[in-house]
Amino acid sequence: MDIHEYQAKELLNRHGIKTLKSILCFKPDEVYNAYKTLSSSVAAVKAQVHAGGRGKGGGVKIVKSADEAKSIAEKMIGMTLVTAQTGKEGKLVKKVLVEEGAAIIKEFYLSLTVDRKNAAIAFVLSAEGGMEIEEVSKNRPEKILTVSINPLYGLKSYHILEMSLFLGIDRNLFGGFSKLINLLYGAFVAEDMSMLEINPLILTGSEEFIPLDAKVILDDNADFRHPNFKDLIDEDEExxxxxxxxxxxxxxxxxxxxxxxxxxxxxxxxxxxxxxxxxxxxxxxxxxxxxxxxxxxxxxxxxxxxxxxxxxxxxxxxxxxxxxxxxxxxxxxxxxxxxxxxxxxxxxxxxxxxxxxxxxxxxxxxxxxxxxxxxxxxxxxxxxxxx
Amino acid sequence: MSILVNKNTNVLVQGITGKEGSFHAQKCIEYGTKVVAGVTPFKGKTLFNDSVPVYNTIKEAKKEHKIDATMVFVPAGFAAAGVIEAIEAEIPLIVCITEGIPVVDMLNVKSALNCSKSFMIGPNCPGIITADECKIGIMPGFIHKKGRVGVLSRSGTLTYEAVNQLTKAGYGETTCVGIGGDPIIGSPFISFLKMFEQDPETDAVVMIGEIGGTAEEEASEYVKNHMKKPVIGFIAGKTAPAGKRMGHAGAIISGGKGTASDKLKTMEKNGIHIADNPSVIAETVKKALKI
Missing domain, CATH: 3.40.50.261 (Succinyl-CoA synthetase domains)
Structure with missing residues (x-):
């Protein structure tokens, strides 16, 4: 089952993974007030729909003032967002996430999926953050690294070392990167995810790795041990x-x-x-x-x-x-x-x-x-x- | 001859007193399967249908019986533990019928299997049957007739469709296996193709796949490189939309991968005889066997 970005980030936060401050809003006035509580002047207003490719479709906008945030929200809430993943009929935007800005030093692509062929959980990474991964995988497959984790041995530090060397991460940042990777793997297993995609994962000016976006698909078969799954269903999206x-x-x-x-x-x-x-x-x-x-x-x-x-x-x-x-x-x-x-x-x-x-x-x-x-x-x- | 099971296979049923388990255990016994024991926690020292002894654990059952195979009807939340119990008891063949096991649980089962003495079919499958000898599963027995075609499938009723045609056309079957509709399954197509290639009574194999994953592509590479017997293929889901789980947990086109057209292209290239729709499976077998 698909869930929203804001719900995915809440799940990650519960497992100790830090994301930027964000507030879910249903009305333009709420967006205005939310902007005022942020500590950065640059913020993003992001449509909350179950579809990727929101940026290209006009579902993610950068704003620099409360008035601008409100006027963007007036256009966005109630619009039908058409992206590569929604089909031509698009999706009606009923809520937006207002998120703090951050100084971005570098962007990466990172996802965890179930590797059916090897019966493992696989990390897929690329230094080409923010790009559509299908495109990168088709045209420049050498820019993508896949690391499958054998469930018997689990995630080990040499896996993370391989990932960080591939992404060109500085040695002094390895500790922070390693911590994040461990937490993501733990969250994936504990929450019975079938997919967790972070695009982009950013390295901020304060040398922190932070998921700027998060897309999660949960394994419906595991709902019996996750009473919270039913609260995550948004019938407007179905x-x-x-x-x-x-x-x-x-x-x-x-x-x-x-x-x-x-x-x-x-x-x-x-x-x-x-x-x-x-x-x-x-x-x-x-x-x-x-x-x-x-x-x-x-x-x-x-x-x-x-x-x-x-x-x-x-x-x-x-x-x-x-x-x-x-x-x-x-x-x-x-x-x-x-x-x-x-x-x-x-x-x-x-x-x-x-x-x-x-x-x-x-x-x-x-x-x-x-x-x-x-x-x-x-x-x-x-x-x-x-x- | 046949693969994996025959009239001498001693079968254990895990979850024999449950609604599904008891119904299908009885049907298997009626078909002629040697069901020697059952397991249900806290139901030890009782008899199933006044004849089959029930034990609390596999360990208890193994003390009294030689067990060749187990049929697992344990509910989804406990099924992975049930399979691991069978692995630890070194049961040679595990057939897991249960639908709805979480993927994370199956990843653990799969890694346990890799370093074990057991071979697993399923989960989320109709089971395995050697015509007129042994049925370990939920398929209707009467449509099967001893013959010369092996059948492999990720589906249930679609398999019965193929079997029914093979029986009516006079080919009959050696062994039919539902390998399971989940993303992570005990054994892929290739494991069974290998066995059918070596089975002297199997002349051809029907392989029924569906959207999702790349198991059919890998199987077709194997067919091309290692098999002399003809393989007849069908893929369900040409009209399935991307990103939607089509009933089976494993039947989903994700990130543009796992489409029917990709699979059919690779299969055809690797020499699989393609049946365009399920009604022409027997006809395609006929063409492939050239008789």
């Missing part, structure tokens, strides 16, 4: 339908097509989306209804699919493993009748009693068509929605 689906226990992701998909299993759900596309239509969503596709669950799923007004037809693709297909078919028909479903539905059920299930679908008296394979179903629903 797609409303996804929030609704999550609250009823469905795994749903909204897309921009017009074929609603209801599938059991994540892999099959993705493959269903792909096959719909292959036959000329576009999927409206990813939806994994899970193993127990009973009438109640199917009804809940129908309601989510129908809340998306783009949906012109529905494709149900269930591989009945442990559950029997005729039971699923009866559930689908009764759920559809219950909510008075009018949209055309193509149903493909495979597994035990698939033939009986197809009969139940065809004789339901609803606007239902039965399909015998995934490709057949994708072809049929694509033909229906394309007219």
């Amino acid at each position: 797609e409303p339908l996804e929030v609704k689906a999550k609250s009823v226990g469905l795994n749903y992701i909204k897309l921009d097509g017009n074929v609603g998909c209801m599938v059991n299993g994540a892999g099959l759900a993705m493959a269903t989306m792909d096959t719909i596309k292959e036959f000329g239509a576009a999927p409206a969503n990813f939806l994994d209804v899970g193993g127990t596709a009973d009438a109640k669950r199917v009804e809940t799923a129908f309601n989510i699919l129908l809340s998306d007004k783009n949906v012109k037809g529905i494709f149900i693709n269930i591989f009945g493993g442990i559950v029997k297909c005729d039971m699923v078919a009866e559930g689908v028909v009764s759920a559809a009748k219950n909510i008075g479903l009018k949209l055309p539905v193509v149903v493909r059920l495979e597994g035990t009693n698939a033939d009986e299930a197809a009969k139940i679908i065809e004789n339901s008296g609803m606007n239902f068509v039965s399909a015998e394979s995934l490709a057949d179903g994708a072809k049929k629903i694509s033909k229906i929605v394309n007219g």
